[in-house]
Amino acid sequence: MAKAQDKVLMIGWEYPPHNSGGLGVACEGMTRALVGSNTQVYFTLPYNLDSPDHMRVLSCVDPSWEQSDQPPFLAYSSVVKQSVKRLNAAELSSLPHSQLEQKVERYAQLVDQQAARFRSAYDVIHAHDWMSFPAAAKVKKQTGQPMIAHVHSTEFDRIPDSPGSSYIKQTEYQGMHLADQIIAVSFYTKKLLINKYQVPADKISVVHNGVSPWDQAPSQDRLHFAQKRPMIAFMGRLTAQKGGYHFIELAKKILLQMPNCLFVVAGNGDLYHELLIKTAGDQLSASLLFSGFVRDQQKDKLLERADVFVMPSLSEPFGLVALEAAQRHTPVVISKTAGVAEVMPSAVQVDFWDLDQMTKQVLRLLKDQGYGQQIVKNQLQDLQQVTWANSAAKIKKVYRQAFLGS
Amino acid sequence: MPQLCFYLHLHQPYRLKDYNVFAIGNDQSYFADEQNLKNQQVFLKVAHKSYFPMLGLLERLLTQHSGFKFALSISGMFIEQAQLFAPEVLVLLQKLVKTGRVELLAETYYHSLAFLYSNKEFVWQINKHQQLIEELFGVKPRVFRNTELVYYNDLVKQLADFQFQGILTEAVDRYLAGHQRTQLFQSHSQPTLPLLLKHAQLSDDIAFRFSDKSWPWYPLQVEQYLDWIEIYPENELVNLFMDFETFGEHQWADTGIFEFFASFVAKFLQKPWNQFKTPQELFARFWQNHQSAASTQSGKRTSAGSGPFQRHQQQSQGYQQNWPVYDVPEPISWADVDRDLTAWRDNQFQYDSLRVLYELEQPVLESGDPQLIQDWRRLQTSDHFYYMCTKWSADGDVHAYFSPYDSPQEAYRRYSIVLADLKERLL
Numbered sequence: 001m002a003k004a005q006d007k008v009l010m011i012g013w014e015y016p017p018h019n020s021g022g023l024g025v026a027c028e029g030m031t032r033a034l035v036g037s038n039t040q041v042y043f044t045l046p047y048n049l050d051s052p053d054h055m056r057v058l059s060c061v062d063p064s065w066e067q068s069d070q071p072p073f074l075a076y077s078s079v080v081k082q083s084v085k086r087l088n089a090a091e092l093s094s095l096p097h098s099q100l101e102q103k104v105e106r107y108a109q110l111v112d113q114q115a116a117r118f119r120s121a122y123d124v125i126h127a128h129d130w131m132s133f134p135a136a137a138k139v140k141k142q143t144g145q146p147m148i149a150h151v152h153s154t155e156f157d158r159i160p161d162s163p164g165s166s167y168i169k170q171t172e173y174q175g176m177h178l179a180d181q182i183i184a185v186s187f188y189t190k191k192l193l194i195n196k197y198q199v200p201a202d203k204i205s206v207v208h209n210g211v212s213p214w215d216q217a218p219s220q221d222r223l224h225f226a227q228k229r230p231m232i233a234f235m236g237r238l239t240a241q242k243g244g245y246h247f248i249e250l251a252k253k254i255l256l257q258m259p260n261c262l263f264v265v266a267g268n269g270d271l272y273h274e275l276l277i278k279t280a281g282d283q284l285s286a287s288l289l290f291s292g293f294v295r296d297q298q299k300d301k302l303l304e305r306a307d308v309f310v311m312p313s314l315s316e317p318f319g320l321v322a323l324e325a326a327q328r329h330t331p332v333v334i335s336k337t338a339g340v341a342e343v344m345p346s347a348v349q350v351d352f353w354d355l356d357q358m359t360k361q362v363l364r365l366l367k368d369q370g371y372g373q374q375i376v377k378n379q380l381q382d383l384q385q386v387t388w389a390n391s392a393a394k395i396k397k398v399y400r401q402a403f404l405g406s
Numbered sequence: 407m408p409q410l411c412f413y414l415h416l417h418q419p420y421r422l423k424d425y426n427v428f429a430i431g432n433d434q435s436y437f438a439d440e441q442n443l444k445n446q447q448v449f450l451k452v453a454h455k456s457y458f459p460m461l462g463l464l465e466r467l468l469t470q471h472s473g474f475k476f477a478l479s480i481s482g483m484f485i486e487q488a489q490l491f492a493p494e495v496l497v498l499l500q501k502l503v504k505t506g507r508v509e510l511l512a513e514t515y516y517h518s519l520a521f522l523y524s525n526k527e528f529v530w531q532i533n534k535h536q537q538l539i540e541e542l543f544g545v546k547p548r549v550f551r552n553t554e555l556v557y558y559n560d561l562v563k564q565l566a567d568f569q570f571q572g573i574l575t576e577a578v579d580r581y582l583a584g585h586q587r588t589q590l591f592q593s594h595s596q597p598t599l600p601l602l603l604k605h606a607q608l609s610d611d612i613a614f615r616f617s618d619k620s621w622p623w624y625p626l627q628v629e630q631y632l633d634w635i636e637i638y639p640e641n642e643l644v645n646l647f648m649d650f651e652t653f654g655e656h657q658w659a660d661t662g663i664f665e666f667f668a669s670f671v672a673k674f675l676q677k678p679w680n681q682f683k684t685p686q687e688l689f690a691r692f693w694q695n696h697q698s699a700a701s702t703q704s705g706k707r708t709s710a711g712s713g714p715f716q717r718h719q720q721q722s723q724g725y726q727q728n729w730p731v732y733d734v735p736e737p738i739s740w741a742d743v744d745r746d747l748t749a750w751r752d753n754q755f756q757y758d759s760l761r762v763l764y765e766l767e768q769p770v771l772e773s774g775d776p777q778l779i780q781d782w783r784r785l786q787t788s789d790h791f792y793y794m795c796t797k798w799s800a801d802g803d804v805h806a807y808f809s810p811y812d813s814p815q816e817a818y819r820r821y822s823i824v825l826a827d828l829k830e831r832l833l
Binding site for chain 2: 272302
């Protein structure tokens with residue numbers, strides 16, 4: 001007898017092609033794999049998107065959002081800088097501070113309305129990160145269905161060197177404690193949830209992200225551009241979390257020894273202007289370039305062309321893009337603590353603050369081809385286990401636990 | 407009743423197209439071209455708003471008023487683009503020059519800041535510009551205007567190879583030492599050269615304030631403007647220096663700028679004691695005076711020299727009593743309220759871009775690759791650095807008005823990528 005189909009209301013925030021980072025990519029891979037293993041998914045988004053072939057998208061859009069031609073809200077840009085009128089501490093921590101946070105509140109209401117319309121269509125709520133937790137909480141209250149909080153990233157990751165937004169932290173805390181089960185994208189994140197959010201360990205399951213198979217054969221000629229110089233790439237949001245400053249420092253050190261190297265920073269974010277000024281100030285013009293946010297073919301080209309991919313994140317719950325670089329036969333240097341290191345132990349691992357070690361490793365990869373090839377080979381081996389099908393199977397187990405618990 | 411020196415500047419840069427990192431090593435065309443029509447669009451737009459109507463007006467005024475004369479500087483970048491996009495502009499210019507009452511000035515072909523980084527390159531670009539002007543117009547410029555009227559004491563040294571009769575620059579209060587700006591100055595250098603200083607207030611009344619509704623004198627009446635000019639006595643000079651695009655582009659036709667100018671010229675010349683002068687005519691006084699001063703100072707030694715150039719080459723002469731010395735130790739320009747170099751070289755973006763660009767001089771020239779050399783030179787055009795300026799307030803608005811990019815950051819980002827490709831070509 002076939003197992004009963006799981007029916008999921010998944011509360012999302014972004015989805016390709018309108019994504020600002022890895023969350024959208026992860027949602028795509030995850031939902032495809034879930035649907036492929038007997039799951040029906042209804043997926044909510046705070047903007048209009050035609051449903052892809054495998055699931056129904058429920059757009060939960062306030063008409064006023066449509067009028068502004070803003071891109072989908074950048075969930076991962078920091079929101080703490082925006083000024084608020086003076087309030088006492090208690091008020092401050094309980095009020096949404098920014099437009100983004102107000103949108104999150106409004107999104108919750110709209111999701112709740114949609115959830116009521118489709119009430120019979122799901123029997124578990126699966127919410128991705130803090131932006132969707134208030135919505136999930138409302139739906140849970142309305143329907144009594146079990147709620148799963150999927151944590152891809154926390155405020156502690158995003159704002160590593162300052163307190164961050166207390167509103168967001170509080171939203172995260174409440175969501176996690178209300179949830180029946182929690183999925184963390186890595187053991188690194190699980191530990192953080194236990195230590196910083198006091199979540200009971202037995203409520204958290206670790207489900208590493210998968211990576212959609214890279215079905216194209218690697219190009220014969222990887223030298224899509226800048227053919228004549230070694231190239232080192234960085235790809236990620238330009239926020240303190242991702243270690244863009246360290247990448248620039250790394251570039252400086254490496255250029256002292258290999259002056260022809262080219263460094264490419266791909267991504268957008270709060271720190272863009274600061275990093276740009278630092279680059280010029282450190283006399284790295286024409287050696288360290290900013291490509292802006294890249295996707296699709298350009299993303300493939302950059303990851304494939306790079307001789308080394310570096311992810312010097314200060315805090316990295318997962319780091320999907322490191323897997324994508326590895327798929328494209330590029331040796332990867334990552335922070336030791338990055339979640340992705342748990343599934344790709346063959347990547348070169350360094351402490352993000354240990355510039356000397358990072359420099360040494362990158363130089364070795366650039367100079368010692370045999371070493372680089374060995375790393376690439378081992379990374380590809382690691383990747384065989386890192387599939388969305390494996391992740392989906394684990395997620396379905398979490399659904400089971402949630403049903404049992406509720 | 408002063409003498410009026412009217413001078414207009416014509417220039418258009420080659421703006422960069424949207425060149426991205428993926429183009430490095432694959433695409434060596436950096437500037438908006440046939441596929442990427444930005445430069446052509448800008449040129450044609452400005453041609454229709456400004457070049458054609460103003461050149462037409464100037465031609466008419468030259469015909470109507472035998473006393474009307476003026477000076478023009480035309481950058482090599484302008485001429486190249488005019489040849490490509492609107493050759494009729496050049497035909498009109500040639501017509502004007504043929505009247506003999508339009509003086510053409512010397513400058514760097516690429517409208518560059520080369521004087522800051524490489525004298526060799528600076529001199530090369532002036533020579534190239536001289537050749538172009540001679541070829542097209544059959545005249546050889548004798549008076550120099552540096553990019554954006556940048557001037558400082560040592561610039562004169564850098565021009566030692568040329569026998570210029572004088573230089574045009576800005577009157578900057580901090581260096582006037584209390585002198586009236588409405589006279590001929592001499593440079594603080596040996597040998598010395600005469601200088602004409604822009605009358606910023608009267609120039610900017612037209613160039614910037616003409617259509618400013620919050621200006622107390624808006625709308626500016628010709629009589630009012632003449633009053634301001636005629637305050638000066640007849641032996642003084644009022645030097646009105648501005649961008650050509652002032653007429654029709656910065657101040658649109660509907661502001662009445664063309665009518666204003668036509669009426670101004672007519673009314674100014676109605677009074678027989680009012681005179682237009684070209685820079686060369688004004689500098690001639692200095693050289694006449696110089697000649698007599700020199701012959702009394704150094705006796706018979708100068709008798710062999712017959713023109714100002716030979717005399718100029720005689721390094722022994724000191725300053726003359728007649729002309730105040732304009733002592734400018736740091737570079738000045740006609741840009742922004744600062745009147746210095748900070749429009750082009752102030753922040754890290756600008757400093758570092760310029761550093762990389764001029765570090766490439768030797769390898770680029772040694773490559774012997776004409777296309778590469780030309781690209782490197784086009785990247786020297788000062789506008790590229792102007793777009794990177796992060797000064798704010800009213801100056802920032804002016805920069806933003808001229809910039810093809812959304813932000814100074816984007817101007818830098820793109821320029822840096824292009825420099826990376828230039829370096830790639832040298833590997």
